[in-house]
Amino acid sequence: MSLDTLQERLAEIQSLNNIGAVLGWDQQTQMPEAAAGARAEHLATLGKVLHEKSTTDELGKLIEDAEKEIDGMDSDSFEVALVNMARYNFDQATKVPTEFVAEFQRATALAHNRWAQARAENDFSQFRDDLAKIFEMTQQQAEYLGYDDHPYDALLDQYERGMKSADVTRIFNDLRDQLVPIVAGIADNKDKASDALLRLDYPIELQRQFGNEVATKIGFDFDRGRQDLAVHPFCTNFSRNDVRITTRYEIDWFSGGLFSTIHEAGHGMYEQGSAEALDRTPLAGGTSLGVHESQSRLWENVVGRSRNFWTFFYPELQKAFPEQLSNASLDDFYRAINASSPSFIRVEADEVTYCLHIMIRYDLERAVYDGDVKIDDIPAAWNAKYEEYLGITPPNDTLGCLQDVHWSAGIMGYFPTYALGNLLSLQFYEKAIEAHPEIPEQFAEGKFDTLLTWLQDNIYQHGSKYPPKNLIKQVTGEEIRVEPFINYIKNKYGEIYGI
Amino acid sequence: MSLDTLQERLAEIQSLNNIGAVLGWDQQTQMPEAAAGARAEHLATLGKVLHEKSTTDELGKLIEDAEKEIDGMDSDSFEVALVNMARYNFDQATKVPTEFVAEFQRATALAHNRWAQARAENDFSQFRDDLAKIFEMTQQQAEYLGYDDHPYDALLDQYERGMKSADVTRIFNDLRDQLVPIVAGIADNKDKASDALLRLDYPIELQRQFGNEVATKIGFDFDRGRQDLAVHPFCTNFSRNDVRITTRYEIDWFSGGLFSTIHEAGHGMYEQGSAEALDRTPLAGGTSLGVHESQSRLWENVVGRSRNFWTFFYPELQKAFPEQLSNASLDDFYRAINASSPSFIRVEADEVTYCLHIMIRYDLERAVYDGDVKIDDIPAAWNAKYEEYLGITPPNDTLGCLQDVHWSAGIMGYFPTYALGNLLSLQFYEKAIEAHPEIPEQFAEGKFDTLLTWLQDNIYQHGSKYPPKNLIKQVTGEEIRVEPFINYIKNKYGEIYGI
Numbered sequence: 002m003s004l005d006t007l008q009e010r011l012a013e014i015q016s017l018n019n020i021g022a023v024l025g026w027d028q029q030t031q032m033p034e035a036a037a038g039a040r041a042e043h044l045a046t047l048g049k050v051l052h053e054k055s056t057t058d059e060l061g062k063l064i065e066d067a068e069k070e071i072d073g074m075d076s077d078s079f080e081v082a083l084v085n086m087a088r089y090n091f092d093q094a095t096k097v098p099t100e101f102v103a104e105f106q107r108a109t110a111l112a113h114n115r116w117a118q119a120r121a122e123n124d125f126s127q128f129r130d131d132l133a134k135i136f137e138m139t140q141q142q143a144e145y146l147g148y149d150d151h152p153y154d155a156l157l158d159q160y161e162r163g164m165k166s167a168d169v170t171r172i173f174n175d176l177r178d179q180l181v182p183i184v185a186g187i188a189d190n191k192d193k194a195s196d197a198l199l200r201l202d203y204p205i206e207l208q209r210q211f212g213n214e215v216a217t218k219i220g221f222d223f224d225r226g227r228q229d230l231a232v233h234p235f236c237t238n239f240s241r242n243d244v245r246i247t248t249r250y251e252i253d254w255f256s257g258g259l260f261s262t263i264h265e266a267g268h269g270m271y272e273q274g275s276a277e278a279l280d281r282t283p284l285a286g287g288t289s290l291g292v293h294e295s296q297s298r299l300w301e302n303v304v305g306r307s308r309n310f311w312t313f314f315y316p317e318l319q320k321a322f323p324e325q326l327s328n329a330s331l332d333d334f335y336r337a338i339n340a341s342s343p344s345f346i347r348v349e350a351d352e353v354t355y356c357l358h359i360m361i362r363y364d365l366e367r368a369v370y371d372g373d374v375k376i377d378d379i380p381a382a383w384n385a386k387y388e389e390y391l392g393i394t395p396p397n398d399t400l401g402c403l404q405d406v407h408w409s410a411g412i413m414g415y416f417p418t419y420a421l422g423n424l425l426s427l428q429f430y431e432k433a434i435e436a437h438p439e440i441p442e443q444f445a446e447g448k449f450d451t452l453l454t455w456l457q458d459n460i461y462q463h464g465s466k467y468p469p470k471n472l473i474k475q476v477t478g479e480e481i482r483v484e485p486f487i488n489y490i491k492n493k494y495g496e497i498y499g500i
Numbered sequence: 501m502s503l504d505t506l507q508e509r510l511a512e513i514q515s516l517n518n519i520g521a522v523l524g525w526d527q528q529t530q531m532p533e534a535a536a537g538a539r540a541e542h543l544a545t546l547g548k549v550l551h552e553k554s555t556t557d558e559l560g561k562l563i564e565d566a567e568k569e570i571d572g573m574d575s576d577s578f579e580v581a582l583v584n585m586a587r588y589n590f591d592q593a594t595k596v597p598t599e600f601v602a603e604f605q606r607a608t609a610l611a612h613n614r615w616a617q618a619r620a621e622n623d624f625s626q627f628r629d630d631l632a633k634i635f636e637m638t639q640q641q642a643e644y645l646g647y648d649d650h651p652y653d654a655l656l657d658q659y660e661r662g663m664k665s666a667d668v669t670r671i672f673n674d675l676r677d678q679l680v681p682i683v684a685g686i687a688d689n690k691d692k693a694s695d696a697l698l699r700l701d702y703p704i705e706l707q708r709q710f711g712n713e714v715a716t717k718i719g720f721d722f723d724r725g726r727q728d729l730a731v732h733p734f735c736t737n738f739s740r741n742d743v744r745i746t747t748r749y750e751i752d753w754f755s756g757g758l759f760s761t762i763h764e765a766g767h768g769m770y771e772q773g774s775a776e777a778l779d780r781t782p783l784a785g786g787t788s789l790g791v792h793e794s795q796s797r798l799w800e801n802v803v804g805r806s807r808n809f810w811t812f813f814y815p816e817l818q819k820a821f822p823e824q825l826s827n828a829s830l831d832d833f834y835r836a837i838n839a840s841s842p843s844f845i846r847v848e849a850d851e852v853t854y855c856l857h858i859m860i861r862y863d864l865e866r867a868v869y870d871g872d873v874k875i876d877d878i879p880a881a882w883n884a885k886y887e888e889y890l891g892i893t894p895p896n897d898t899l900g901c902l903q904d905v906h907w908s909a910g911i912m913g914y915f916p917t918y919a920l921g922n923l924l925s926l927q928f929y930e931k932a933i934e935a936h937p938e939i940p941e942q943f944a945e946g947k948f949d950t951l952l953t954w955l956q957d958n959i960y961q962h963g964s965k966y967p968p969k970n971l972i973k974q975v976t977g978e979e980i981r982v983e984p985f986i987n988y989i990k991n992k993y994g995e996i997y998g999i
Contacts, residue, residue, distance in 0.1 A: 281538075
């Protein structure tokens with residue numbers, strides 16, 4: 002009874018969230034620039050309504066009553082998952098005072114503008130005070146949200162429910178210790194692979210057509226989604242039947258458009274696979290950012306940069322771009338798309354070095370909260386970490402600590418999920434192959450449905466019904482760990498670079 | 501003080517309305533079909549929130565207080581207009597019981613589906629009961645809304661504030677008496693113009709490019725708007741800086757794409773011209789459907805189908821379509837785009853016959869409310885009217901009384917605004933030419949800004965600050981009347997058809 006009414010209220014909140022996603026998608030793909038001010042007002046109004054609806058006393062009471070109703074029910078049931086999620090969201094929304102939320106929004110809006118200018122002008126000092134304020138306010142936010150061990154846990158929990166900073170530190174230390182020597186080994190053999198082939202001119206309309214073919218073939222359903230252009234590619238959705246991926250093509254960088262298409266299609270298939278019964282509930286869609294990223298990276302890298310994948314697609318690609326590729330062998334192409342080298346910009350990093358970029362950000366965030374690094378020392382600390390982990394020193398802060406949007410947006414505790422997703426992608430893939438050893442060879446025949454069906458059955462259909470920790474345990478029998486990823490990197494890059 | 505708070509509340513309501521428009525635009529231009537169910541839920545949730553926010557006791561109290569505050573203020577002031585509009589909208593929203601609104605939504609949702617099927621299968625009987633229910637419910641709606649003379653006034657008032665059915669009847673009788681003989685005269689001379697030239701193959705991408713050039717040239721600002729494809733072309737906006745027009749191209753019907761582009765650009769320029777100070781208030785954008793339609797029709801027909809307009813554009817068009825048009829003279833083309841003949845389908849009607857289609861619908865709506873025509877007799881009455889006004893009898897109901905979506909959507913009292921817009925387009929145009937007699941010749945030089953600026957200054961900038969009756973009086977010194985339109989038709993078509 003309360004459960005029914007609760008479900009109605011949650012469905013409305015879900016709809017309002019979906020509406021916000023429509024506004025955001027339109028803003029980034031269709032809207033004329035001149036409308037930015039008006040759209041900010043739309044989003045502010047919707048945010049206010051959403052906050053009101055998410056924090057009513059009635060909702061709190063409905064959740065309390067529903068908690069009594071589910072007492073004794075199967076802990077794996079939809080009802081229990083729904084009420085638990087409703088409780089989690091309600092607590093998250095009500096713990097932080099409304100005035101703080103408003104002040105935080107104002108602070109990050111200003112910070113974002115000053116960060117953009119600081120980055121453009123390579124001048125950290127312009128962003129320094131905003132960044133200090135954001136670290137202070139997120140510390141305060143953590144106090145409101147509550148934590149047992151470390152304030153970082155409260156921040157991280159927003160994106161990776163149940164994950165603790167102590168675990169991240171342990172995992173990352175392990176990962177770093179194993180990755181740094183590999184990166185150094187590749188650097189010593191860097192002539193063995195080059196991405197020059199991908200830097201020829203590839204006409205954009207042909208890139209688009211090929212990308213759409215690939216996305217369709219691996220299983221992104223264009224009848225329940227679409228693809229558009231965006232400056233910063235992303236995936237969003239307004240229901241499992243309306244999943245929008247975006248990409249950006251550069252004429253002289255083939256990898257950019259294609260692999261971001263596959264990456265976003267990976268996110269998209271996860272959303273499209275969420276069970277119909279979960280739609281219009283807070284259990285719809287991916288369970289955490291880490292698990293989401295595991296899917297985009299699985300499809301982008303483990304599948305999309307594999308030799309088997311290109312055994313199937315490379316002849317097609319050569320047909321589409323004969324001028325550029327008819328003299329390049331499959332092996333040439335395979336080495337080009339997997340060329341690895343340390344670089345300054347995270348979003349352009351290859352799959353070997355990527356996690357090290359993440360760890361640098363994580364280390365610094367923790368160090369600032371712990372008082373070990375002062376705001377003014379961030380640029381130097383950043384550069385020292387790049388030297389330590391990747392063997393390179395950013396020539397300026399634009400290519401250094403000013404490169405990412407996250408801090409200016411007040412998104413602290415978010416970065417680790419990118420690296421955790423990379424680790425998970427291999428843990429899941431190993432399990433899929435255990436169940437269906439034929440999967441890798443199937444790629445060479447353009448067959449991706451065995452893998453997709455396994456992911457669908459084991460991960461996608463569950464949406465957010467299981468918290469990430471539970472889902473990971475249930476699918477892999479393990480916690481997050483580094484070995485599958487490290488073994489994959491060692492095997493693949495050992496072969497490519499002869500190390 | 502109350503006025504400030506009132507303005508904040510109204511701004512939120514305006515934002516929610518804009519958000520609904522984004523959802524609608526996306527639905528009709530971008531959304532995958534599979535998402536229809538989810539989008540209906542988004543719209544229902546938003547509608548509920550909008551209704552809540554529009555009918556709170558707090559809002560009613562704020563309006564009452566603000567009414568005291570504006571007492572004695574200049575009746576032409578922004579504040580007075582704002583409070584009057586707030587009062588009007590609040591009364592409209594609170595007079596109709598929430599349960600009735602919900603029941604009406606359910607009824608029209610069902611009716612729409614059955615109408616679509618009835619139309620597809622040419623079977624009025626499938627839609628009959630729904631139509632009867634909609635006539636009953638709209639009569640009830642009129643009772644809730646209130647009226648002095650006739651329930652139709654209450655319905656009409658929703659779209660053309662202050663207009664009375666008695667006035668519409670008087671205007672339409674006059675218009676019909678003068679139009680019917682003109683239509684008959686053209687029919688007797690129908691060989692003097694033909695649209696065959698427009699039915700050659702015109703590649704769609706070239707149509708699109710030419711249409712965008714024309715829209716840009718007449719003054720639609722693509723930096724504050726965009727154009728997309730839609731099955732049923734429309735114009736919508738989410739602020740004066742974000743105006744979205746849509747169109748549809750057919751390869752073998754050149755007029756369809758181009759003139760719908762100019763039509764929607766006319767609506768769009770009206771919205772783009774609304775003063776910045778009115779944005780985020782209920783005074784933003786066009787003041788009524790009739791005045792809106794006067795702008796789309798002014799640009800589409802009076803400007804876009806004039807000889808001067810094509811003196812400028814026809815050489816461009818011939819360059820774009822040499823194969824189709826190099827042997828056709830400007831005069832051939834001018835006659836083709838102005839060929840007139842009675843036809844069954846309203847949306848395909850030319851500017852001479854269009855208003856007669858409207859009058860038929862108006863006559864029937866009134867006759868049903870007055871008990872003079874029974875639901876079952878609508879098809880026969882419809883056909884008789886087509887014979888009487890246009891000299892043709894629809895061969896079936898699909899081409900007859902089932903053709904329009906409006907009745908199934910519960911939109912009664914809406915049709916007259918289309919015809920009123922046609923009359924107004926000439927009243928406004930006459931006044932513009934009185935002020936700037938050089939306007940028509942300027943078109944021949946591709947110069948449209950004198951007209952646009954005049955419209956901007958006299959109509960567009962005011963948004964909905966003045967109720968339509970006041971605006972019309974202020975701009976023309978008159979009420980709506982038929983002579984300017986009839987004179988225009990007589991002159992133009994007298995010359996084309998030699999009558």
